[in-house]
Amino acid sequence: GQNIDQPTEMTATEGAIVQINCTYQTSGFNGLFWYQQHAGEAPTFLSYNVLDGLEEKGRFSSFLSRSKGYSYLLLKELQMKDSASYLCAVIHDYKLSFGAGTTVTVRA
Amino acid sequence: SAVISQKPSRDICQRGTSLTIQCQVDSQVTMMFWYRQQPGQSLTLIATANQGSEATYESGFVIDKFPISRPNLTFSTLTVSNMSPEDSSIYLCSGRGQGRYNEQFFGPGTRLTVL
Numbered sequence: 001g002q003n004i005d006q007p008t009e010m011t012a013t014e015g016a017i018v019q020i021n022c023t024y025q026t027s028g029f030n031g032l033f034w035y036q037q038h039a040g041e042a043p044t045f046l047s048y049n050v051l052d053g054l055e056e057k058g059r060f061s062s063f064l065s066r067s068k069g070y071s072y073l074l075l076k077e078l079q080m081k082d083s084a085s086y087l088c089a090v091i092h093d094y095k096l097s098f099g100a101g102t103t104v105t106v107r108a
Numbered sequence: 109s110a111v112i113s114q115k116p117s118r119d120i121c122q123r124g125t126s127l128t129i130q131c132q133v134d135s136q137v138t139m140m141f142w143y144r145q146q147p148g149q150s151l152t153l154i155a156t157a158n159q160g161s162e163a164t165y166e167s168g169f170v171i172d173k174f175p176i177s178r179p180n181l182t183f184s185t186l187t188v189s190n191m192s193p194e195d196s197s198i199y200l201c202s203g204r205g206q207g208r209y210n211e212q213f214f215g216p217g218t219r220l221t222v223l
Contacts, residue, residue, distance in 0.1 A: 035214075042217050043151070045212070089151075096212055100149070
């Protein structure tokens with residue numbers, strides 16, 4: 001079966017940095033996505049990693065180590081609007097499987 | 109990026125009835141999928157919608173309960189048949205594009221409540 005683990009909840013202060021870790025064990029690997037999902041809304045695409053290393057996109061960065069089955073999403077200069085669920089998802093075969101999601105709460 | 113629309117956005121249905129959800133993508137996608145997201149949980153893949161042929165279902169999901177059609181590259185339907193309260197969930201249509209990163213996008217979802 002597929003196993004994608006990430007922490008359930010994280011809390012941080014406005015302006016701070018938060019790192020959300022994701023470990024995976026899947027049958028095959030063709031890339032890893034991070035999505036943001038606000039309550040009551042559809043997931044929105046944040047990043048995609050297929051090679052090892054860091055991908056930076058504004059305040060958000062994502063890192064991948066395929067040998068370790070590990071990724072993280074780094075959120076910098078946190079804003080209140082960043083309070084949301086962050087989903088780690090792995091493409092294996094042709095399908096996208098999701099972790100349970102990490103709820104990030106940003107406090108003033 | 110692809111824009112995906114779904115209808116209805118929400119519905120309240122009686123036990124034993126069926127509901128068909130429509131999904132329209134504004135550009136051609138390589139693949140289309142249907143997911144379910146139960147309250148407070150993450151997304152679970154129901155099936156891959158194949159153009160012009162039977163959908164490919166994941167373990168725990170069957171065609172009789174969730175018939176799917178995809179008559180062309182940009183349109184698909186999911187029917188939730190013979191509904192029970194356990195089917196209350198958000199159903200999301202998803203499409204994988206042809207962009208550089210093979211990004212996968214999601215529709216706004218259909219919030220279904222079964223009484």
